[in-house]
Ligand SMILES: Nc1nc2c(c(=O)[nH]1)N[C@H]1C(S)=C(S)[C@@H](COP(=O)(O)OP(=O)(O)OC[C@H]3O[C@@H](n4cnc5c(=O)[nH]c(N)nc54)[C@H](O)[C@@H]3O)O[C@H]1N2
Ligand SMILES: Nc1nc2c(c(=O)[nH]1)N[C@H]1C(S)=C(S)[C@@H](COP(=O)(O)OP(=O)(O)OC[C@H]3O[C@@H](n4cnc5c(=O)[nH]c(N)nc54)[C@H](O)[C@@H]3O)O[C@H]1N2
Ligand code: SF4
């Protein structure tokens with residue numbers, strides 16, 4: 001079976017892979033998978049371009065020396081055992097990831113919490129979903145996402161809060177778009193300070209003051225009551241806490257004019273939202289990182305849930321508070337209890353009964369009995385030297401945690417850093433004492449659970465490269481060496497899955513919502529053939545469950561759901577005189593997190609090729625920054641250097657920067673360097689959406705492109721890297737003048753150019769160098785924008801020899817009229833913004849027509865919102881001109 005699941009976002013699309021000669025040569029959407037019904041977004045459809053042995057970690061390394069597995073595993077277990085003996089079990093930690101498969105996650109958690117006896121296990125889900133987990137637990141008595149994707153087909157109102165689903169959950173967004181086309185009365189509201197590709201679908205976009213979401217939902221609760229919209233019967237029978245929640249809401253947001261003032265929104269827009277919400281029973285509220293990544297994220301989640309509970313909009317088709325999970329297996333990690341405050345199978349440390357139950361089930365000799373430290377605190381404890389060993393798997397904390405440079409410092413100091421990783425170069429791997437090569441997508445077998453609780457199989461379709469091993473295997477081998485062979489001798493992922501399923505049902509008796517006991521007896525073959533299924537799966541629901549709480553029963557002691565009193569609070573990182581701007585961080589369409597995989601597919605780096613800072617033109621004027629300048633963001637924690645992009649999609653005073661770039665791809669643009677380690681007091685989730693900074697232009701005197709066969713980063717104040725097919729393209733910039741470029745080349749690139757063209761008066765220089773007959777590098781100094789085509793240059797690096805004609809062309813100006821600059825909007829067909837705008841100006845006025853003409857948007861459809869936005873913007877410009 002060549003069906004598997006996409007390893008990127010929580011939509012959890014089914015992928016059908018075409019395998020030839022032990023390699024994936026093409027992918028398409030699995031038409032039987034309920035999450036995507038045959039579609040894939042741009043990242044999913046480039047999956048085959050990111051597999052293979054290139055750039056892979058192929059051999060274990062101990063203290064920088066390649067070893068075999070025996071030695072590496074012995075070193076891991078001996079060093080861990082030694083530290084545990086000297087400092088106790090809580091001195092060792094694991095830092096896991098929502099990109100591990102459930103089976104990997106299960107054994108890692110079991111080893112730490114039951115056998116080593118340390119609950120110092122946390123995961124990158126802390127940075128991602130932990131506020132939702134805490135919010136759901138408070139409201140429902142369990143971490144239970146009530147809805148199903150099919151609810152989109154029934155909804156009459158969809159509110160997206162802090163979610164840019166068009167880019168981050170593209171296939172789900174396409175389903176939303178299709179629902180709106182099929183049902184013109186369906187309304188969409190987007191709540192996001194920025195205008196985004198997602199807000200293109202919105203009938204109403206609330207561009208609120210950052211961090212003020214709870215004000216909106218408190219105002220909504222107040223208005224629901226005032227307008228007689230509370231479902232008193234439901235509230236009475238199935239919930240508790242309305243009075244306190246309402247009192248808190250009324251106290252903090254007595255009326256809509258207060259709400260308008262606190263959120264910086266027109267009162268009329270808030271009124272519209274309230275009207276629509278009051279009049280539409282079938283309302284789905286989607287929320288993601290704009291809500292979670294906040295110092296009051298848990299409260300925000302509950303402020304949303306409050307409105308759904310008060311109106312009984314839960315447990316029925318087309319409605320509910322719907323958290324969009326980020327990672328492919330964020331949900332699976334929550335199931336196994338990967339967070340430091342969870343135990344396993346939706347049990348936690350709050351009850352002695354649960355601890356005892358899990359201990360008996362595992363026959364665990366060293367059961368942890370108290371919570372461990374949450375991610376941000378965990379790394380502080382590493383820095384303080386309290387935690388002496390950390391094993392990091394499938395995450396890149398040196399980039400993704402707040403106060404990133406401090407995380408780096410902590411790992412540099414840490415006595416033992418073990419990193420399980422599939423790629424050969426990441427910011428975190430550079431700090432490993434022991435590096436363990438892991439298999440990754442298409443090589444490993446197991447399950448993942450997506451946003452709507454659907455468990456799908458990832459399948460191993462191609463052999464492991466080099467000596468890479470499956471994460472579950474690596475963990476179990478270490479467990480055996482630590483003396484726990486009996487409890488970690490699994491025959492494979494299916495056996496682990498059976499145990500996980502059994503634990504979910506163990507002494508459950510309907511008390512825990514996560515129950516997949518119906519899969520406990522699954523045979524190896526059935527597991528291999530497992531079709532996507534939504535939990536719970538048990539005796540009452542052998543085929544899975546689409547929607548939770550249909551009977552109004554919850555998992556709190558009283559069986560009633562809880563409304564929570566919420567006092568809205570603003571972000572803790574507040575701009576001031578020194579750092580006057582709010583820094584919003586997030587994702588772009590074509591990159592995945594720290595780019596270790598998507599950064600390898602040349603075409604995925606065409607949409608946004610460089611780290612950038614999006615800012616409002618008013619701020620550009622205020623801080624003397626022009627479009628395309630290299631700009632520097634700075635605060636007390638660090639700096640971020642990237643290219644300025646002016647955009648009216650931003651609110652003045654606020655910037656947006658991508659979270660993706662890191663030391664492998666650019667000189668200094670780690671978003672986490674600007675974010676303080678401020679966390680939500682309940683969930684421990686960091687406030688990654690609201691940093692603060694000052695901005696200034698880097699006074700560059702030269703900018704250049706270097707296209708080279710070498711991967712070594714060139715010495716230049718600013719650099720950013722784009723891997724092409726046959727070479728690497730760097731953008732460079734610096735503030736020191738260069739008098740003699742030829743000398744610069746010999747100093748910095750190892751030799752003088754073999755061919756060069758120079759005009760000192762104009763500041764122009766082009767040079768190239770050969771190794772034998774093959775091209776080695778080309779250096780092109782801008783401001784001269786009229787450079788040879790990048791695609792053409794790339795192909796020259798594949799040639800065994802470069803003829804005279806091509807040599808001349810290398811240094812010649814590009815022919816007038818050809819355009820190879822500007823962002824690629826359609827990554828599938830590599831259609832650039834310039835071509836699209838030209839077509840629009842020539843009269844093409846719909847995305848469909850653009851598709852017919854240029855093919856853009858006709859494959860995965862991820863760029864359709866942008867095509868529509870370009871058409872709309874051009875229309876607006878035309879109106880201005882005619883006015
Ligand atoms: N292309 C791509 N897709 C991805 C990922 C990726 O790396 N690349 N990662 C996956 C993962 S792990 C995750 S968690 C998801 C995240 O998916 P999203 O949550 O959609 O992603 P973000 O871009 O981080 O943030 C969403 C929006 O929150 C807005 N926001 C910022 N502050 C506020 C605020 O105070 N209030 C409100 N209402 N909105 C605010 C931002 O402007 C941004 O547009 O994406 C998943 N999908
Ligand atoms: N400023 C800011 N920071 C953020 C966010 C933000 O919006 N803004 N978002 C946060 C969120 S929501 C998230 S989810 C995190 C994501 O941040 P990270 O988890 O740090 O990001 P990834 O790049 O996905 O890291 C996954 C690593 O695992 C490796 N890998 C892939 N497959 C496997 C495998 O099968 N086994 C092993 N062992 N390794 C594998 C990859 O090569 C990669 O190095 O970032 C968080 N940080
Ligand atoms: S929407 Fe795209 S990235 Fe997300 S699972 Fe589907 S194909 Fe993968």
Ligand SMILES: [Mo]
Nearest residue numbers: 127128326327
């Ligand atoms: Mo995430």
